[in-house]
Amino acid sequence: MSLIDALLAGTSRPVRVALEKSLEGRELDRDDAVVLLGAEGRDLQVLCAVADGARFEDVGDEISYVVCRNINFTNICYVGCSFCGFARHKHDEDAYDRGLDDILERASEAWELGASEVCIQGGIHPNKDGMWYREIVRAIKSVLPEIHIHAFSPEEIDFGVRKSGGMSLHDYLRMLKDEGLGSIPGTAAEILDDEIRKIVSPKKLMTERWVEIVSAAHEVGLRSSSTLMYGHIESPRHIAGHLELLRDLQKRTGGFTEFVPLGFIHHKTRLYREQSSRAGATAPEDLRLLAVSRLFLRPHIRNIQISWVKMGLKLGQIGLMSGANDFGGTLMEESISNAAGSEHGDHVEVETIERLIREIGRTPYERTTTYGRRRRARAEAAEARPSARPAPPADMALLSGY
Numbered sequence: 001m002s003l004i005d006a007l008l009a010g011t012s013r014p015v016r017v018a019l020e021k022s023l024e025g026r027e028l029d030r031d032d033a034v035v036l037l038g039a040e041g042r043d044l045q046v047l048c049a050v051a052d053g054a055r056f057e058d059v060g061d062e063i064s065y066v067v068c069r070n071i072n073f074t075n076i077c078y079v080g081c082s083f084c085g086f087a088r089h090k091h092d093e094d095a096y097d098r099g100l101d102d103i104l105e106r107a108s109e110a111w112e113l114g115a116s117e118v119c120i121q122g123g124i125h126p127n128k129d130g131m132w133y134r135e136i137v138r139a140i141k142s143v144l145p146e147i148h149i150h151a152f153s154p155e156e157i158d159f160g161v162r163k164s165g166g167m168s169l170h171d172y173l174r175m176l177k178d179e180g181l182g183s184i185p186g187t188a189a190e191i192l193d194d195e196i197r198k199i200v201s202p203k204k205l206m207t208e209r210w211v212e213i214v215s216a217a218h219e220v221g222l223r224s225s226s227t228l229m230y231g232h233i234e235s236p237r238h239i240a241g242h243l244e245l246l247r248d249l250q251k252r253t254g255g256f257t258e259f260v261p262l263g264f265i266h267h268k269t270r271l272y273r274e275q276s277s278r279a280g281a282t283a284p285e286d287l288r289l290l291a292v293s294r295l296f297l298r299p300h301i302r303n304i305q306i307s308w309v310k311m312g313l314k315l316g317q318i319g320l321m322s323g324a325n326d327f328g329g330t331l332m333e334e335s336i337s338n339a340a341g342s343e344h345g346d347h348v349e350v351e352t353i354e355r356l357i358r359e360i361g362r363t364p365y366e367r368t369t370t371y372g373r374r375r376r377a378r379a380e381a382a383e384a385r386p387s388a389r390p391a392p393p394a395d396m397a398l399l400s401g402y
């Protein structure tokens with residue numbers, strides 16, 4: 001019996017056929033993805049093992065992470081996505097709208113604590129104009145020229161363009177890049193299928209516009225992450241279509257840095273309470289998503305990231321043995337998942353990340369946002385400090401109760 005036969009022994013025929021195809025280096029199609037997204041028991045174990053082998057072939061045994069801080073500058077938003085536990089109306093008691101000084105203070109604090117990146121996103125505040133995002137980038141770059149600004153979802157870019165007084169999408173993105181924007185998060189993706197979007201976020205940009213904005217960002221030289229939200233009302237068919245869309249886009253532009261599957265946090269959302277969604281993803285679903293992503297997206301998207309905020313640290317370790325190769329970021333503060341009811345906190349120390357990675361027999365390294373290796377000088381300076389966690393802001397105390 002060959003090694004491959006031994007590995008695939010005991011799997012069901014459809015799963016075996018899809019895995020053999022992947023092991024032979026052939027591209028998986030939507031039907032293969034649907035089959036693998038249904039893997040259970042022995043099928044799931046073998047799927048994860050094959051994906052882990054593919055991860056080793058693609059990127060080796062190292063696991064990367066980034067030292068970053070999330071800054072959510074406002075939670076005021078009127079878009080009304082039913083999966084969102086973060087948005088508030090402006091008169092809500094816990095609504096906030098941070099000014100430039102506050103944003104700058106948080107970015108400066110992050111830099112002092114050793115961060116190489118700030119990840120900036122916020123609600124779609126109806127009173128902001130199209131130049132607000134430019135003001136944020138300009139203010140940060142004027143005092144922190146070396147920090148990488150990873151900011152503004154495609155939804156925010158769409159809003160900014162519409163409020164810019166007639167700028168084209170490409171010109172708007174070029175303006176932000178010229179001011180110092182480094183890359184954009186590939187969020188606001190949820191499921192890139194309008195059948196689902198019309199239910200969970202009917203007022204948000206639809207699939208075609210998301211693709212148009214991300215393609216334009218890549219074309220002007222702004223790379224982006226890519227994401228998917230699962231565990232709500234979608235079916236494997238929707239996930240397979242989403243993965244294929246991302247893979248096709250990557251073949252055209254090469255602009256995605258990584259793929260991050262994000263499990264739905266259901267507790268405080270209308271989608272769960274009123275629209276009969278599932279109660280988020282199960283642990284097997286989390287692992288299936290990571291494994292299928294690795295096999296489906298290779299060799300075009302090489303970095304698959306766990307979301308420890310959604311999965312928790314221990315399941316995240318298993319995810320890193322099931323096809324993923326990136327731990328994600330330290331975050332320092334995280335509002336969006338916590339506001340929806342996540343119980344996995346909002347900060348992880350670098351020392352903890354490195355310990356968790358070493359516990360599974362792998363080697364950690366600190367990366368830049370775009371997966372370069374970070375020079376260690378600043379990181380070592382950061383390690384000399386007692387803690388790389390900023391003091392919690394007042395509003396975080398409110399949110400951490402969720």
Ligand code: SF4
Pocket residue numbers: 077078079080081084085086087122123124155201204
């Ligand atoms: S997901 Fe974003 S756009 Fe949708 S309601 Fe929440 S903050 Fe607003």
